[in-house]
Amino acid sequence: MKAFQKTASAILASTLIASAAQAAQISDDEIRIGYLADMSGTYRDLAGPGGLEALKMAAEDFGGTVDGKKIVIFNADDLNKPDVGANTVRQWVDERNVDMVTGLVASSVVLAATKVVEQADKLALISGAASSGITNEFCSPNHIHWTYDTYALANGTAKAVLGAGGKSWYMLTADYAFGHAMEADITKVVEGGGGSVVGKVRHPFPSSDFSSYVLQAQGSGAEVIALANAGADTVNALKTASQFGVTQSGQKLAGMVVFLNDIHAMGLDVTQGLMLTTGWYWDMNDETRAWAKRYHERVGSMPTMAQAGVYSATMHYLNAVKATGSDDTTTVRAKMAATPINDMFAKGGQIREDGRMVHDMYLVQVKTPAESKGEWDLYKIVSTIPGEQAFRPLAESQCKLVKDQVAKH
Amino acid sequence: MTLLFGIPLSVLLGQLLLGLINGAFYALLSLGLAIIFGLLRIINFAHGAQYMLGAFAAWLGLSYLGVNYWVALLLAPLLVGAIGMAIERHLLRRIAGEDHLYGLLLTFGLALIVEGSFVKLFGVSGASYPMPELLKGGYNLGFMFLPTYRAWVVVAALVVCIATWYMIERTRLGSYLRAGTENPKLMQAFGINVPLLITLTYGYGAALAAFAGVLAAPIYPVSPTMGANLLIVVFAVVVIGGMGSIMGAIVTGLAMGLIEGLTKVFYPEAANTVVFLVMVIVLLVRPAGLFGKEA
Numbered sequence: 001m002k003a004f005q006k007t008a009s010a011i012l013a014s015t016l017i018a019s020a021a022q023a024a025q026i027s028d029d030e031i032r033i034g035y036l037a038d039m040s041g042t043y044r045d046l047a048g049p050g051g052l053e054a055l056k057m058a059a060e061d062f063g064g065t066v067d068g069k070k071i072v073i074f075n076a077d078d079l080n081k082p083d084v085g086a087n088t089v090r091q092w093v094d095e096r097n098v099d100m101v102t103g104l105v106a107s108s109v110v111l112a113a114t115k116v117v118e119q120a121d122k123l124a125l126i127s128g129a130a131s132s133g134i135t136n137e138f139c140s141p142n143h144i145h146w147t148y149d150t151y152a153l154a155n156g157t158a159k160a161v162l163g164a165g166g167k168s169w170y171m172l173t174a175d176y177a178f179g180h181a182m183e184a185d186i187t188k189v190v191e192g193g194g195g196s197v198v199g200k201v202r203h204p205f206p207s208s209d210f211s212s213y214v215l216q217a218q219g220s221g222a223e224v225i226a227l228a229n230a231g232a233d234t235v236n237a238l239k240t241a242s243q244f245g246v247t248q249s250g251q252k253l254a255g256m257v258v259f260l261n262d263i264h265a266m267g268l269d270v271t272q273g274l275m276l277t278t279g280w281y282w283d284m285n286d287e288t289r290a291w292a293k294r295y296h297e298r299v300g301s302m303p304t305m306a307q308a309g310v311y312s313a314t315m316h317y318l319n320a321v322k323a324t325g326s327d328d329t330t331t332v333r334a335k336m337a338a339t340p341i342n343d344m345f346a347k348g349g350q351i352r353e354d355g356r357m358v359h360d361m362y363l364v365q366v367k368t369p370a371e372s373k374g375e376w377d378l379y380k381i382v383s384t385i386p387g388e389q390a391f392r393p394l395a396e397s398q399c400k401l402v403k404d405q406v407a408k409h
Numbered sequence: 410m411t412l413l414f415g416i417p418l419s420v421l422l423g424q425l426l427l428g429l430i431n432g433a434f435y436a437l438l439s440l441g442l443a444i445i446f447g448l449l450r451i452i453n454f455a456h457g458a459q460y461m462l463g464a465f466a467a468w469l470g471l472s473y474l475g476v477n478y479w480v481a482l483l484l485a486p487l488l489v490g491a492i493g494m495a496i497e498r499h500l501l502r503r504i505a506g507e508d509h510l511y512g513l514l515l516t517f518g519l520a521l522i523v524e525g526s527f528v529k530l531f532g533v534s535g536a537s538y539p540m541p542e543l544l545k546g547g548y549n550l551g552f553m554f555l556p557t558y559r560a561w562v563v564v565a566a567l568v569v570c571i572a573t574w575y576m577i578e579r580t581r582l583g584s585y586l587r588a589g590t591e592n593p594k595l596m597q598a599f600g601i602n603v604p605l606l607i608t609l610t611y612g613y614g615a616a617l618a619a620f621a622g623v624l625a626a627p628i629y630p631v632s633p634t635m636g637a638n639l640l641i642v643v644f645a646v647v648v649i650g651g652m653g654s655i656m657g658a659i660v661t662g663l664a665m666g667l668i669e670g671l672t673k674v675f676y677p678e679a680a681n682t683v684v685f686l687v688m689v690i691v692l693l694v695r696p697a698g699l700f701g702k703e704a
Contacts, residue, residue, distance in 0.1 A: 040525070042634075045534040175678050203673075204681035208629065208638055211427045212673035212680075215553060219420055235534070235630050243540075243556045243628060245547060265534035265630060301532075 026069045026327045027097060033059075033314070034092045036085055036113060037103035037128060039077035042206070042231050045261040047105045047128035047306040050299045054307045055102060057294065058314035066322045074098060078105075082112035089113045093120040099327045100125060100317055102310055107131035107178060111138055118142040123329050125317060127309035130230065130257055131178060132185070132392055135356040139399035142329060144336070146357045147309030148279040150178070152390045153256050153361075154185035156277030160363050160382070161224055161254045162193040164275075170222035171200035172213055172237055174229035179205065182228035182256055198222045206233055210240040218246055230257035235266055242270045260304045263366055263378050274366040277390075280305040280345055281362060281379050287344040302376040312345030313357075349387070354399035361390040416674055419552035424670045426550075430559045432666020433566035434621060438639065439646040439658040440570055441617035444577065447653030448590045448610045451501060452509055454517035456643070457636025458524055459615045462489050463622025464631045465527065468538050478541035478627070485623045486616035493615025497608045505607075520637070527633035535632025544627075562624050569620060570659045573613075577655055586610060645688045651701020661699060 035055050037047045052075050059071040074092060078085035086109075092098035093116065101117060104110045105128030114134070117124040124143035126134060132151035134143070169190050173179040179202070187197050199220045201213050214237065217225045225246065227234050234255050241253055258276045282292035282302050291311070295303045320335040321327050341349030346359035364379040372378065394402050438460060445453045466485035470476035476484065496519065504511040540558060547556040577583040589596045589603045596603050622636075629635060646665050650657030665684050672683040679686075691699060 040528055040533075042533060044528065045532045201677050203677055204679075206638070207681065208635075209431055211430070211559070212424055212670060213677065215423050215427065216420070216674070218554075219423075232535075232630065232632070239537075239628065239630065243547075243558065245554050245556075249554075261532070261534045265537060265632075267537040267539075269539070270537065 025325070026066075026321070027099065029069055031066055031069055031071045031318070031321060031327055032092075032096060032098040032100075033071065033073050034089065034096075034098045034101040035073060035075040035103045035310075036078050036088055036101055036109070037075075037105045038080045038109075039075075041080050043080065043105045043128065045265075045301075046231075046259045046304050047103055047310070050295075050301065050303060050307045051103050051127065051310040053299050054295065054303065054311040055314050057298070058311050058318065061315065062318050062322075066318055067325065071318070075103075078109045078113075080106045080109060082106075082108045085109035086112040086116050089116045090120075093117070093122050098122065099329075102127060102313060104129055105306070107134065110134060114138070114140060114143045121329050123317070123333060125310075125313040127313055128306040131181065133181070135352075135354045135399060136392065137398045139354045139397075139401055141333065141355075141401060144313070144333075144351055144355045144357055146313045147305050148277075148361065149356075149391070150182050150185055150257070151392045152279075152385075153277045154182060155189055156361050156363050156385050156390060157254055157256055157275055158186050158189040158226070159193065160275055160277075161252060162190060162195050164252075166224035166252050166254075167195045168222045169195055169197045169224045169226055170217045170220045171197060172210075172217060172225060172227050172229065173200055173202045174205040174233055175202040176205045178230070179228050186226050186228060186256065203229075203233070205229070206231075208236060210237045211244065213237070214240045214244050214246060217241075218244060218249065218251065222251065224252045224254055226254045226256065228256055231262070234258055235262050238266060238274070239270055247273070259306070260302060260376075260378065264301075264376065268367060268369045268372055268378070271366045272368040275382070276364060276366070277385070278305050278362050278364055278379070279359070280308045281364060281381065282308070283377065283379070284362075284381065291344045296376075308345050312341065312343050315343060316341055352394065353401050354394065354397055355401075356391055358387040358391050360387050361385040421671075421674065423550075423553035424674045425667060426553065426555065427559075428667040428670020429663060430563050430666070431669060432663035433563045433570075434625065434639075434662075435643060435646050435666055436570050436659045436662025437566045437617060437621040437624070438643040439650065439662045440573060440655065441614040441621075442643060442647045443650065443653055443655055443658035444573070444617070445611055445614035446647070447655065448586055449497075449501075449505075449512075449607055450509065450590075451512040451516070451611070453611075453614065454513055454640070455496070455520045455523070456516075456614075456618050457638075457640030458520035459489050459493065459618035459636070460622040460625070460639065461524065461527070461633060461636035462492070463619025464538070464626040464629075464635060465531075465622075465633075466619065467623045467626045468536050468631045471538065472536075478623075482620070482623050486619040489619030489622075490612040490616030494608050494612035496615075497611035501611065502604070502607075524633050524637060531633060533632055533634060535630035535635070538626035538631050540627045558627060562628075565624060566621070569617070573617070574655050574659065642684055645684045649684075649688050649691045649698055651698025654698065654700040654702075657698060657700025 035052050039048050076088045100123045102125040104126040107129045110129040114124050118140040126145045127147045130150050132149040135145045173183045203213050227237050255276050263271050320332045324331050324335050337351040349359035351357050363382045365382050463485045467481035470481050544558040544561050589606050593603045646661050650661035673680045
């Protein structure tokens with residue numbers, strides 16, 4: 001028995017030494033980053049190849065190395081399929097010993113990929129995905145949600161539209177998990193603010209023709225038509241609404257998950273006056289404009305908030321690696337949380353224990369064709385929503401990491 | 410207010426009208442597929458890509474060359490038709506007489522290449538094609554607001570559909586076409602250039618798809634994937650109508666638009682599947698399709 005205890009403690013001691021040694025160095029003498037995103041499908045333009053370019057910009061701004069350790073970038077197309085995404089990440093961590101995975105767009109892919117990342121004890125920095133569940137019921141110490149989430153978007157936009165006097169609401173909901181979650185988030189805000197939801201229609205995902213749903217929404221007489229969908233569905237719904245004279249008849253539209261590339265694709269004729277919430281916009285100040293100009297020169301379009309988020313998250317990660325001299329997940333994660341984010345993307349951003357990066361969000365309105373001075377001059381900032389009001393408060397969190405904290409107190 | 414199945418009659422009328430508009434699109438697209446299958450026995454999986462090319466030709470023409478909508482409505486089908494003829498002449502002809510599967514795979518491969526290249530060039534968000542000035546605005550019908558453009562779509566699609574049906578079923582050229590597919594050797598013995606007829610037919614089918622693409626450009630986003638999304642439904646329409654039946658494709662296209670329209674009111678969740686449900690039932694009861702001849 002004594003001998004056993006001796007061996008056990010020896011093993012324990014040696015592992016401790018080993019992990020301590022590991023904590024103070026860079027594995028494989030390289031910082032390996034994987035970029036996983038939809039590179040060819042529906043979500044290509046909101047992150048896709050542009051996000052990869054943003055990641056490369058971050059690596060180049062570090063001179064390609066952190067203290068002489070090379071930054072190596074892998075990338076893959078997840079095709080918006082959770083199994084493809086999870087398998088890719090598994091290969092990366094198993095065979096290439098990738099330290100950090102970023103991009104991460106479709107919520108379904110992200111939920112699958114982050115499980116693999118957690119098992120392998122690596123780090124995931126999520127920029128593209130929407131679901132607020134990522135840092136709520138699916139939170140883990142191994143991932144951080146950077147740019148935005150459904151809670152912040154619904155909260156920001158619905159509150160603003162409600163405040164402007166839109167009391168009766170009609171929901172146009174994409175008929176799958178994300179749409180239902182969005183619908184619930186919006187309903188909560190509307191009913192909490194004294195408004196009412198007078199009707200809804202759940203359309204199949206994806207749909208190409210929205211004329212029937214728009215007509216039903218129009219017939220409902222609701223003051224506000226909320227679009228609890230995303231991407232091509234939102235674009236189609238907005239275009240159809242404009243043709244059927246929805247706004248002319250006095251009804252307001254509220255798009256929830258709308259990206260810069262969507263507005264650019266639809267044009268201002270269709271989208272003018274639309275209120276939406278964004279985590280970042282290229283034309284906010286000199287810093288954002290300077291970065292966006294560099295990006296535009298490389299990619300040929302202006303960056304979306306998701307693409308800017310990839311850059312910001314990667315820079316913050318690399319800074320933490322540099323400061324700690326380690327790429328060990330726990331060490332880097334702790335350093336990242338301890339350091340506020342102050343860059344072109346966010347001012348005073350903070351990473352919470354649930355993995356939510358809390359930063360200011362912006363309520364914007366789409367410009368009229370007369371107001372716009374260029375191809376990408378699309379938003380005017382209406383107001384800034386302080387981070388602590390924008391995101392789900394920790395008090396409402398179902399995240400196991402937060403519950404642990406509460407239990408300790 | 411008169412109620413029918415718990416839905417106000419006015420709402421129902423509006424939805425039926427919308428169904429008819431969508432049906433006109435289905436009819437136009439499935440017509441091209443039916444002609445190509447009926448006369449060439451090729452299952453044209455490139456049809457969606459050809460539809461997309463029509464829309465892009467219109468958009469590119471307007472953005473870079475200042476070609477207006479009305480000219481595009483004529484030029485885009487000609488251009489895509491010419492591309493179609495080149496494909497038939499140089500690729501499809503090599504596999505003529507082989508199993509249907511080869512034609513399907515070849516056209517599917519072409520569609521993937523074209524759509525992939527367009528994604529690379531233009532992204533997936535797509536572009537917006539401005540509404541032509543003449544067709545802006547709409548009519549208040551009392552029970553709904555009907556955008557002028559949608560009314561135009563129905564008229565244009567139906568005129569083209571009926572003209573095509575007339576040409577194939579009622580004219581001398583049409584009779585050559587039909588005879589050429591029945592017995593090409595005999596027709597050639599009469600001095601008819603059958604290979605040319607076949608090339609023209611495929612070109613015409615592709616041109617119909619492009620025409621539908623230009624019609625769609627002002628109302629849907631012009632994007633590389635716009636055709637792929639629609640193609641499967643259109644195939645179902647062709648199967649329901651009876652592979653190769655021209656009138657079958659037109660009537661079924663309109664009917665499926667109406668059925669889908671009603672589904673969107675009574676049970677919107679099933680709107681994308683109802684066409685396939687009808688397809689299954691039709692295949693069980695009449696395997697050759699509603700208008701198809703029993704083999």
